[in-house]
Amino acid sequence: MDLEFTAEEEDFRQEVRTWIEENLPKDYDPDEYFSTPDVDKKVEIALAWQKRLYEGGWTGLNWPKEYGGRGATVIEQHIFNEELGRARAPMAAINFIGVAMVGPTLIHWGTEEQKKRYLPKILSSEEIWCQGFSEPGAGSDLAALSTQAVEEGDHYVINGQKTWTSMAHYSHFMYLLARTNKDVKKHKGLSAFAVDMKSPGITVRPLVQLTGDSDFNEVFFEDVRVPKEQMIGPRDQGWDVAITTLMYERAGMGAGMEFEHALNQLVSLAKKTTRGGISASRDPWVRQQIAQFIIEWNAVKLTDLRALSKQISGEPPGWEGSICKLGSSYMNLRMTAFAMELLGPYGQLTRDCPLSVDQGAWLKQALMARAFTIGGGTSEIQRSILATRALGLPRK
């Protein structure tokens, strides 16, 4: 058992850290960035940061060098992500789909033309991608999607609706999954496409979340024509293409670092909250609960390290992804609820209220907490995966 990094790896970490320190805009305020409801501004900051990363040669860390990547080791990626999280740098969300999902998928399934056409502009953030998987009728049951792609000459004609599409109206392309065959088992009749978001017939409508913010969209397709050469992978093999993609969508610890930040904030909150003249941080009830959150969070981080170790050794991935997601989202749910209790009546105040504590961040996080137990595969789906695939319990 060895949790130390080699001297080279430590050097790499130092290089990354220094670079981030020197390149993160001086006026960048992470608290403001992570709590603002102003999506446009957020996207602007994130995009500028992505471009800066590209100029520094830091995008596509794990892409093969021949496609403009850095061919970094798993451990270097980990260090890089840790350092981004440590600095609370703007999230990679704006270009995450392109760099982390579409790129690797194209490298695996794409034609030479597709690779040449798309990969460089993904790396440079010149072209932003969104992902068109979820539909109103196909959430947990992705294979039930009903958006259709019908062949017509040298095009496919797309009709249907996608939902929970993040960044859709900032995107140049959508990585779309649609049905090309209705006569086979439902996951056998899908195909993947690269769809130009400027195509006639596409309507993007912001989806307002219960927080009142709008980080997602609905995307409507009405007779949208997509040239045949924009199909990714073979026809009717979209499910396999999608599986490749989802394997690359490793729950990065970036978001996780925000949980750690919140935990630190919670300790500060307990210290500054007084009841009857005594700091809440001295109340055993408060201490026990915060300690429990800290313990669970550490358990998640360490489990992620175990997953990383497997990856490094080239072992098949275990179920740590699902475990970490379940563990961290559940911790976050209770942590944010607990913060509300600690705040008492102040817990209800929003950012707009000058009397709100920590700019209403706790309320927002409490409302957002369910995003982590629903998005990216619901907790129920994660549990079913663990039960049937990891533990081998029978499906039927």
Added chain:
Amino acid sequence: MDLEFTAEEEDFRQEVRTWIEENLPKDYDPDEYFSTPDVDKKVEIALAWQKRLYEGGWTGLNWPKEYGGRGATVIEQHIFNEELGRARAPMAAINFIGVAMVGPTLIHWGTEEQKKRYLPKILSSEEIWCQGFSEPGAGSDLAALSTQAVEEGDHYVINGQKTWTSMAHYSHFMYLLARTNKDVKKHKGLSAFAVDMKSPGITVRPLVQLTGDSDFNEVFFEDVRVPKEQMIGPRDQGWDVAITTLMYERAGMGAGMEFEHALNQLVSLAKKTTRGGISASRDPWVRQQIAQFIIEWNAVKLTDLRALSKQISGEPPGWEGSICKLGSSYMNLRMTAFAMELLGPYGQLTRDCPLSVDQGAWLKQALMARAFTIGGGTSEIQRSILATRALGLPRK
């Protein structure tokens, strides 16, 4: 809303209380009774108490007067049970099946001969009954039972095995459910019988629980002959007969009062436990948790009162039974686990250890806690009942 009892009811309560005070044996020690692993002694005490109750005219409180009962109102029964619980009188377990389940079932389904033969001796505790429903292969899925009753002349011949039969080797009769028809849907082919436990071919074997105590038995049937006239209700309608019985098996608050007693003991335990010279009862962490148990227990008791009110008004019963069972057994599970924490290393000591606290009662209760979430319809079955019957969620 009116939670007061009428003057007559209060008089009745006083009468009951006085009678219990005067008749409960002077040397009766409830702590000893409820914690002893000596089943024989326990049964002896309980049986003596049952006979005393009978002499006082207190058995079959809700039975019609014509069958020797008292024709008491629902509220009188409630008061009576409350007073028994308050005095921590010996449990009615020894004759509970006879008085509370078999009696009412016979009154409903029995022939005149059966009523005359059995009812008086049930009331007097001269004949003790046990219940033969559960089988190794038929726990939650009672209808799957496989014990067979095959017609042969004027008898039925029984073969099979029952389990979790309490009091079997103290019983004179078993109220048995067996399969008389294999060719119909599984719950359509059952019949109910009164089986003489002295019949040749019956073997009773004690079933040792994980606590090491033995409150239950396995009962084996090998070519046991039961005269036809001992069938209860019509042939192949055993399921309906059993449903009648189960409707009478109202989770009495008697057992519940033991939870309340345990809660009071927990408060005492917290007071006498010191850590670093300070009583644990002053630790907010301890106070918060005990308060939560108290709150939940009160919620259960009040919910039981709501059920009682419905019963009094002659309204159809709601789902309070399942709710109270889930609520109280879950509270008890956490309460006993918490007591172990409070005790620290002392929590592991058994009754035999002179240094054990409260005679090792907490350990025993912690081990026993799952009896309440498994027995009498598992928590999972209760939840399924609530989901499908109370909330109307679809089964398939």
Added chain:
Amino acid sequence: MHFDFTEEQRLFRDASRKFLDAECPVTFVRRMMEEEKPFDAAFWKKLTELGWTGMLIPETYGGVEGTLTDMIVVAEEIGRAVMPGPFYATAVTGAEILSLAGNAGQKDHYLSRVAEGDHLMTLAVLESEAGLQSSRISAFAERGRGGFTLNGEKRFVPDAHTSDTIIVAARTCHGTIRDRGISLFLVDRAAEGMRIEQMPSVDMSRRICRVVMDNVIVDEDRLLGEIDGGWPIIDRAMELTHVPMCCELVGLAEKALEMVVEYLKVRVQFDRPIGTFQALQHRCADLMVGMELGKSLAYYACYASEKDLPDAPVALAMAQAYCSEMARHTMSEGIQLFGGIGFTWEHDLHLYQRRAISLSLNMGSTEEHRERVAEAFMGG
């Protein structure tokens, strides 16, 4: 012995539900959320006609002289409909304080107006360290010739911006005797020196305010009750107010659970209604258990408070602790069970969640409530 609503109360409940279904659909709630002040005079008039505003007011003053139980019948329905706007501050807190402490003239003046729906009131107690203890009151009323001069700041005052009269709890004496030294004043919202600002909060359909008093002068006859003796009045009035609030939490949870169950019956994934999935069924069952247990505690708190039984404060603390967590948990689980759609603004569940959060937090933290229970059963 009948621990349930009476037959009349059930009829009243059905009528109330019908009324709110018709007059307070969720579209109305959403409209009110957008308003500067979520108060609709026409709607208030209708509540008045139903007798809701005069529910706890004696017939002498034009009220219907109902019981607290009648009030919780309404409160549950208010929860089910997430009824927006002011209500308890006037119809419960205000009415009760006047009934308890008002002199004949004050009762006549205020109570009859409240019963008629012409006057809105609220109570301003909490300050910066928000907690319902007399020791935390530092707003001061200086006695002068013919009146008092008030200074200080109040927070979390429900509906102050729409109230005609704000009943202010202020210190009139720096005494050391516990709970003494606080007095109540009937202050016009528009009195000189009063500044009222909304405190933007999670529940946009019901508002809370900050009230700053800068040398506000009130006449001697606006003193409500005995000088220095206001705290027990506040205590009792808040007890009577928090009981229906607990019942509203139950109503919110009950309706949310119904919404979830209905959805699970129709939402199909993996070729069957997701309501057939046992894990989801059991989660719903657990929510039902919580809701019913909470209802029992809330009903008993009502009973104990209505009869002014010795255990009323503990019964209330139990209901507050349990119902607060239960309602918030129900909403959180409800959103999970709805999945993505439950996480959208257009879905109604978050209105229930918002109400559950603010309603419960306005009663304090569950830690405080549990501590009161601990004190009653374990001592200090």
Added chain:
Amino acid sequence: MHFDFTEEQRLFRDASRKFLDAECPVTFVRRMMEEEKPFDAAFWKKLTELGWTGMLIPETYGGVEGTLTDMIVVAEEIGRAVMPGPFYATAVTGAEILSLAGNAGQKDHYLSRVAEGDHLMTLAVLESEAGLQSSRISAFAERGRGGFTLNGEKRFVPDAHTSDTIIVAARTCHGTIRDRGISLFLVDRAAEGMRIEQMPSVDMSRRICRVVMDNVIVDEDRLLGEIDGGWPIIDRAMELTHVPMCCELVGLAEKALEMVVEYLKVRVQFDRPIGTFQALQHRCADLMVGMELGKSLAYYACYASEKDLPDAPVALAMAQAYCSEMARHTMSEGIQLFGGIGFTWEHDLHLYQRRAISLSLNMGSTEEHRERVAEAFMGG
């Protein structure tokens, strides 16, 4: 960076599992439970041959000089097999204390015997107020001519009745300096004045004892380490002992979960394996999450302790708090998932439950462990 067992450790784990499968089946465990002393000399001999007793002993003394990680490989397997009888008290606590504090003669005498399997040891620390703080030690060693006279009572001493030597922690000075004033003594179990009684406890396959010392005289050369300087030794030795105990908890949970899963695959109710019921599937998944998270914490506690990192005590506290609750919860849920059969004596799950209860409680309460975490992250 490799946060996992090495290839050799895996091979060692497989061999250990195979060994325990063959030599320590549950029939053996049950037999030991019935014994007056659950110690089997032949079995102990085999453990010795495998190098388990000498795992942490330097090669100089005949040990295998393994690491703490090697020891947790064993501990997990011990948990999976609910291995009965003494082990940690000799092989970890005893071996480490001697290594840390023994002089050359003591090491030579005791360590080589332990490595050979000829000598069993234990540490007697806890007293009536069972807590691992030096302030709670009141057993006293009075210095006299050529030796010490020991008086006092020790509780919860693991395996004292089968130990040849009991290392006693006694006060030698009523000093006020924190953690000073405690000394360690190597006492023969059979020494005059020693009274050892078993403390009947939930785990019959492993015993704890009460040790009463009534004017027990020990020679000067039985003083272990510096006079008054014993506490830091105890602290470190207990840290090193509790790490494998956490891993044993993980092993117990892992095996229990496997047993549950296997049962759910074959048990049929309502015409299908109950493992197809989603509510049960999800409960198993949650148990798996807990077990894996606990494993990560336990492994890190091992790493930190092995390297003696500054965060080792906090890492251990995290593992203790989490693994204790996790293991007990896994057993409790496991019994529920097995249903009636899981509640019987003949079913093996309760052996795991009993071990989980005593193992975790012998480390203290989770409240204490969490408080240590709170102190590290929030201050006092």
